[in-house]
Amino acid sequence: MSANPDAAIAADGLVRAFPGVRAVDGIDLAIERGRVFGFLGANGSGKTTTIRMLTTLLRPTEGRAFVDGLDVQRHPNDVRRRIGVALQEAGLDDLQTGRELLTLQGRLQGMPRSAVAPRADELLAIVELEDAADRKIGTYSGGMRRRLDLASALVHEPSIVFLDEPTSGLDPISREALWRYVERLNREDGVTFFLTTQYLEEADRLADEIAIIDAGRIVASGSPAALKATIGADVVSLRIEDGDGAEVAVERASERIRALPGLEELRRTEDALVVYIREGSQAIAPIVTIANETGLSVLEVTLAQPTLDDVFLRATGRRLEVDADVPEPGARDASEAAA
Amino acid sequence: MTALAMASYQLCRRAVRETIRQPGVEVSNLFIPLFFFFVTVGAISNVAGPAFGVRNYEGFQLPVAVLQCVAGSASVSGVVIIRDIESGYFDKLLLTPSPRLAIVLGRLIADAIRAVAFTAVILVVITLAGSGMEAGPLGYVVILALAGLFGLAYSGIGVAIGLRTGNAQAAQAGFLLFFPLLFLSPAFAPKEVFDPWLEFLASINPVTYLLEGMRTLVLDGWQWDNLAGALAAVIGLGVVTIALSLWALRTRTR
Numbered sequence: 001m002s003a004n005p006d007a008a009i010a011a012d013g014l015v016r017a018f019p020g021v022r023a024v025d026g027i028d029l030a031i032e033r034g035r036v037f038g039f040l041g042a043n044g045s046g047k048t049t050t051i052r053m054l055t056t057l058l059r060p061t062e063g064r065a066f067v068d069g070l071d072v073q074r075h076p077n078d079v080r081r082r083i084g085v086a087l088q089e090a091g092l093d094d095l096q097t098g099r100e101l102l103t104l105q106g107r108l109q110g111m112p113r114s115a116v117a118p119r120a121d122e123l124l125a126i127v128e129l130e131d132a133a134d135r136k137i138g139t140y141s142g143g144m145r146r147r148l149d150l151a152s153a154l155v156h157e158p159s160i161v162f163l164d165e166p167t168s169g170l171d172p173i174s175r176e177a178l179w180r181y182v183e184r185l186n187r188e189d190g191v192t193f194f195l196t197t198q199y200l201e202e203a204d205r206l207a208d209e210i211a212i213i214d215a216g217r218i219v220a221s222g223s224p225a226a227l228k229a230t231i232g233a234d235v236v237s238l239r240i241e242d243g244d245g246a247e248v249a250v251e252r253a254s255e256r257i258r259a260l261p262g263l264e265e266l267r268r269t270e271d272a273l274v275v276y277i278r279e280g281s282q283a284i285a286p287i288v289t290i291a292n293e294t295g296l297s298v299l300e301v302t303l304a305q306p307t308l309d310d311v312f313l314r315a316t317g318r319r320l321e322v323d324a325d326v327p328e329p330g331a332r333d334a335s336e337a338a339a
Numbered sequence: 340m341t342a343l344a345m346a347s348y349q350l351c352r353r354a355v356r357e358t359i360r361q362p363g364v365e366v367s368n369l370f371i372p373l374f375f376f377f378v379t380v381g382a383i384s385n386v387a388g389p390a391f392g393v394r395n396y397e398g399f400q401l402p403v404a405v406l407q408c409v410a411g412s413a414s415v416s417g418v419v420i421i422r423d424i425e426s427g428y429f430d431k432l433l434l435t436p437s438p439r440l441a442i443v444l445g446r447l448i449a450d451a452i453r454a455v456a457f458t459a460v461i462l463v464v465i466t467l468a469g470s471g472m473e474a475g476p477l478g479y480v481v482i483l484a485l486a487g488l489f490g491l492a493y494s495g496i497g498v499a500i501g502l503r504t505g506n507a508q509a510a511q512a513g514f515l516l517f518f519p520l521l522f523l524s525p526a527f528a529p530k531e532v533f534d535p536w537l538e539f540l541a542s543i544n545p546v547t548y549l550l551e552g553m554r555t556l557v558l559d560g561w562q563w564d565n566l567a568g569a570l571a572a573v574i575g576l577g578v579v580t581i582a583l584s585l586w587a588l589r590t591r592t593r
Contacts, residue, residue: 057430077436085434091427095357107349108435110342136360152431 006069008033008160008192009054013063016049023049025216026063031194031209033159036186038207039196040312042320046216047196048088051164054194055085068160081109084153084161088168090145094138098129098148101137102155109156116155123151126181143174150178154185160192161185167202175202182206200308200320210308212315220315224308231306231314233264234280236287238273241297252294260286269319276310343444346437350445351452357419358453368411369457373464376404379527380468391528395558397470402553403526404461405482406546409454409490410517416446417497417510424505443498443584447491454490455483470557478556481566488573489549493517495580502587520546548572 011029015022024046031037041047052058054065056076065072068082093101099120106116124133127147132140140148146166153161163182167175183206185191197203203210204224211221220227240246250273254266262278273296277283280303291298312320358365384396393399423429432442462479472478497513504510523540524530524547530538541547552569555562 055434057433080434080436083434085431087427087430089427091429091431093353093423093426093428095360096353100353100356104349104353105431105435108346108432108437110436 007031007066008035008068009037009194010066011050011054011063012065014050014053014060014065015062016046016053016058017061022061022216024053024060027213027216027218029065029211029218031192033192034186034190035208036182036193036195036206038203038210039194039213040198040200040203040210040308040320041196041213042198042316045213047213048164049216050213051085051087051162051194051196055083055162056080081156082158082160084156084158086146086149086153086161086163086166088164090149092137092140092145092149092152095136097134097136098124098140098151099133101148102152105152106155111156119155119157123155127151128177143170146170146174146178150181158191160194162194164196165198166195167197167199179205198320200312204308212312214316220311227308227311228306231264231276231310233262233276233278233306234283235302235304235306235310236275236277236280236284237300237302237304238275238287238291238296238298239271239300239302240273241299242271243297245295246297249294249296253290253296256290256294257287265314267313267317269313274310274313276306276314342436343438343441346435346441347444347448350432350441351448354416354419354446354449355452358449364415365412365453365457368408368415369460371411372404372407372461375407376400376465377468379403383527387528391532393529395471397465397468398472398557399554401462401465401470401557402482402550403521404465405458405486405553406489406549407517407521408457408461409486410493411514412453412457413450413490413494414497414511414514414517416450416494417499417501417513418507420446420498420501421505421507421510424501439588440585443495443502443581443588446498447494447581447584450494451487451491455487458483458486472557473560474556475560478560481556482553485549485553485569485573488570488577492573492577492580495577495584499580499583499587502584502591505591520544523547524550526550545572545576 007030009029009031011027014024014027016024027050039047039050049058053060054067054072056072056079059073067079070078070082072079096104102120102123103116106119107113111119124130127150129144129148129151132144137145137148150163150166167178170178179202182193186193195206207224209221209223210227211218213219240250250268253273254268257263257266257275260277260283262283264276264278266276267274275287284301284303288298288301309319380397380400387393387396387399420429423432462482466472474481496516497510500513501510523537524544525533525541530541530547533541548568549572552565555565
């Protein structure tokens with residue numbers, strides 16, 4: 001694929017290798033302007049490494065990337081003027097106040113002094129930090145730090161914003177507030193967002209388009225609706241009790257379920273048997289009967305429309321579980337900017 | 340104002356603000372040199388005259404206190420750079436289009452300002468203790484200027500180590516490096532009384548020339564060859580440490 005320089009963000013065969021591992025292994029992207037792009041993957045899948053390459057913090061080992069039509073390696077400073085970035089860990093200076101941080105960030109982005117102060121006031125109001133604006137950042141809560149980090153990414157009014165797991169660690173109220181703000185900026189100002197996330201709900205809610213990354217490769221992409229449509233069937237999940245003979249029973253049940261009409265796919269996860277089948281409401285009774293007859297100890301049966309979770313499962317072979325932060329290789333130490 | 344000057348100024352302001360907001364960090368950088376000054380003078384001044392031919396040992400020791408204070412203060416920068424790297428704030432700075440050089444220059448200039456401020460305190464205290472100043476009031480100004488340049492130059496060591504290693508303990512070693520430099524210089528006795536091997540090492544140590552330049556102002560007045568030696572030493576040291584800092588920054592941001 002050849003990267004489309006007219007796209008807001010484009011990549012062509014992007015690779016980043018670290019000793020012993022290819023953290024990103026040949027990614028192609030073409031994200032149109034004004035879209036919200038969700039980059040979905042488990043910890044260590046290559047999301048952060050990709051975002052660091054696209055934002056000039058890390059040199060690609062192979063391939064090319066373009067942001068706003070500019071090659072990130074050839075024109076890193078021009079790219080930096082056009083993008084706003086909030087990385088996974090809110091990179092803030094605890095000894096500055098929120099207002100000072102925004103002001104400094106604006107000045108370093110080349111904004112004139114006369115424009116920075118009102119912009120800082122505006123952003124502090126938007127992210128609801130007016131009362132804490134003149135307090136040291138070291139006194140801020142996690143949610144306040146996230147909001148300030150987002151404000152600092154927006155201070156120079158970038159047309160393209162990269163958010164690396166922006167709601168990780170936020171309480172539901174702060175998460176909802178951040179989602180609303182992203183939606184508003186996208187809708188009213190046409191800002192393009194590149195959003196990495198481990199939260200399926202977040203991707204489903206915000207993203208016009210999603211790519212699922214696994215082991216450094218994009219394994220599925222499309223709009224949330226199109227991705228769900230690829231499942232093409234209802235989803236019947238049988239949560240199974242682990243125990244002696246469970247695997248034998250699963251094998252026996254699987255063999256009979258595969259013979260059911262309308263079956264699209266059958267998958268075994270760590271604690272469930274997931275049946276993708278047309279007319280799921282009709283199929284659920286025979287599936288439960290098979291389970292009983294084969295001695296499968298079923299704890300719970302659910303019937304659902306396909307979700308992104310199912311898309312993720314089909315694309316990667318496992319469920320997306322949000323776990324403790326596991327940095328990708330070189331996510332911090334190899335903070336090698338493109339220039 | 341060029342982009343480099345503007346960004347350096349903004350980052351220097353930030354670094355100076357840090358100092359003002361955590362005065363506790365700097366107290367030891369003032370207290371320890373003054374403590375050593377009074378202990379050393381108290382212990383040696385009575386024998387220094389007959390032994391070394393030094394009449395005014397308070398004045399003889401004044402530059403030692405100044406350089407020790409400045410080296411201690413300038414060593415903080417390496418640790419602060421590591422803190423920025425670990426917190427992710429360094430990335431935030433790298434994500435702006437401002438010149439990379441400003442990240443180093445802003446911090447080094449702030450160290451020079453801090454060095455001048457702390458040296459002023461040291462000069463007041465030691466002058467009150469009776470050191471005197473043969474060169475007159477302008478002698479104080481020259482010592483402040485040399486201290487500022489030394490602060491800028493010495494800070495480059497910690498900054499370079501911090502940027503290269505990303506390790507706070509390694510960056511702190513920048514200050515420990517000062518002790519061999521100090522003890523291999525005529526800090527406590529004139530180098531004329533040194534064994535030849537020590538005299539040789541002192542002669543290739545930039546701290547020697549800084550000490551002798553400052554000492555001249557306090558004890559003898561204006562001796563231009565000593566002042567030129569001090570200036571050359573601090574500029575030479577600065578060229579090396581700033582070059583190392585920029586190289587370390589380049590390797591980190593390549």
